[in-house]
Amino acid sequence: xxxVEEERPRALLAGASRRWVRMLPWAVAFVLCVALLPxxxxxxxxxxxxxxxxxxxxxxxxxxxxxxxxxxxxxxxxVVFAADVAGALALLTVDxxxxxxxxxxxxxxxxxxxxxxxxxxxxRRRTLxxxxxxxxxxxxxxxxxxxxxxxxxGLLLTILGGVALLLGGVLRERYEVQRRLVxxxxxxxxxxxxxxxxxxxxxxxxxxxDVVAHHMSVITVQADxxxxxxxxxxxxxxxxxxxxxxxxxxxxxxxRRLLGVLRNExxxxxxVPQPGLAQIGQLAEATARTGAPVDFTPCDTSGGVxxxxxxxxxxxxxxxxxxxxxVRHAPGARTQVSLSVSDPADGGDDGGGGDDGGGARLxxxxxxxxxxxxxAGPLEVGGTGHGLVGMRERVRLVGGTLDVGPLPDGGFRVxxxxxLTERDLT
Numbered sequence: 001x002x003x004v005e006e007e008r009p010r011a012l013l014a015g016a017s018r019r020w021v022r023m024l025p026w027a028v029a030f031v032l033c034v035a036l037l038p039x040x041x042x043x044x045x046x047x048x049x050x051x052x053x054x055x056x057x058x059x060x061x062x063x064x065x066x067x068x069x070x071x072x073x074x075x076x077x078x079v080v081f082a083a084d085v086a087g088a089l090a091l092l093t094v095d096x097x098x099x100x101x102x103x104x105x106x107x108x109x110x111x112x113x114x115x116x117x118x119x120x121x122x123x124r125r126r127t128l129x130x131x132x133x134x135x136x137x138x139x140x141x142x143x144x145x146x147x148x149x150x151x152x153x154g155l156l157l158t159i160l161g162g163v164a165l166l167l168g169g170v171l172r173e174r175y176e177v178q179r180r181l182v183x184x185x186x187x188x189x190x191x192x193x194x195x196x197x198x199x200x201x202x203x204x205x206x207x208x209x210d211v212v213a214h215h216m217s218v219i220t221v222q223a224d225x226x227x228x229x230x231x232x233x234x235x236x237x238x239x240x241x242x243x244x245x246x247x248x249x250x251x252x253x254x255x256r257r258l259l260g261v262l263r264n265e266x267x268x269x270x271x272v273p274q275p276g277l278a279q280i281g282q283l284a285e286a287t288a289r290t291g292a293p294v295d296f297t298p299c300d301t302s303g304g305v306x307x308x309x310x311x312x313x314x315x316x317x318x319x320x321x322x323x324x325x326x327v328r329h330a331p332g333a334r335t336q337v338s339l340s341v342s343d344p345a346d347g348g349d350d351g352g353g354g355d356d357g358g359g360a361r362l363x364x365x366x367x368x369x370x371x372x373x374x375x376a377g378p379l380e381v382g383g384t385g386h387g388l389v390g391m392r393e394r395v396r397l398v399g400g401t402l403d404v405g406p407l408p409d410g411g412f413r414v415x416x417x418x419x420l421t422e423r424d425l426t
């Protein structure tokens with residue numbers, strides 16, 4: 001069933017988005033058919049003196065296929081062209097005034113030009129050239145028929161048909177170019193999003209290396225120095241510490257080799273420690289210096305809740321991206337940045353997404369008001385527009401939830417909930 005539907009020819013302009021455009025070829029073909037059919041009969045019989053039955057047959061063969069031209073213009077051309085040539089030969093058998101067009105009367109010119117336009121919209125260049133050459137050859141050959149001299153008016157079918165074929169071909173190729181541009185833009189957008197996602201994941205991996213490597217280094221040092229710091233260790237315990245240190249060093253080596261694969265040629269090793277919750281206040285101050293008022297509310301960790309470094313790093317990057325978006329898209333807008341740690345017994349949720357209330361969670365909330373004045377233009381040229389991809393990857397990394405979206409007053413809200421307990425992280 002699918003192969004049959006794919007082989008079925010489509011009507012002209014069937015891919016247009018608007019319905020009236022898709023119906024336009026059918027309307028034009030119907031009008032031409034209804035108008036030319038009786039006109040051809042009357043003109044051939046009254047003006048040219050052709051037999052009524054023959055004139056009716058020629059009229060049907062010349063006008064009715066125009067409806068077929070909407071779907072199969074080349075098949076319609078075979079019939080119409082043969083009927084036009086047969087009509088020209090039939091007119092040789094009757095006497096008509098010299099002022100009348102020959103070999104193709106005016107109504108035949110109109111129908112043929114419309115048919116050539118349909119051909120141009122559907123067929124390839126080679127087919128269009130062959131159609132025009134056959135038309136020109138038949139037209140010139142008929143011009144030299146006995147008792148009829150050649151004239152410029154007799155070549156109207158060749159001239160007008162060629163113009164219609166050219167116009168239809170240009171329109172078709174222009175449409176194809178635009179369609180391919182749209183397809184390429186769609187592909188480029190998807191590739192750009194995929195590249196942004198991969199770059200963000202590689203960046204997260206590099207940052208996590210710095211976080212985890214610190215802990216692994218501490219384990220290595222503690223295991224190596226245990227026999228010197230702790231007196232009278234049994235031999236089996238000393239051997240266990242040695243094995244732990246060796247395993248930790250091997251893990252560090254594997255991590256560095258993996259990081260070497262993820263790091264591109266332009267990325268260099270960072271010697272500065274990775275930021276965390278303590279540096280978010282500096283982000284707010286830096287953003288405020290750009291002219292956008294920022295109210296920062298730090299979280300209270302006096303209750304003994306410990307924030308893992310990976311969670312603190314993710315929170316920092318989420319706030320960093322959210323504030324960067326405020327500066328880019330809502331310059332001067334007042335922004336509120338708040339961090340809070342939920343009590344495990346609360347199980348509360350402030351809208352950041354689903355929460356099972358089974359452990360402590362860090363809530364990161366960045367809400368900005370609409371800008372005082374609409375920006376005159378983009379403040380950053382060449383942005384990828386995929387900043388939210390990084391936020392989602394950060395939240396997914398630690399098993400949290402993210403809720404982003406515009407507010408009714410024209411502002412924007414970013415809310416993330418990041419688990420703090422080992423059970424939630426798994």
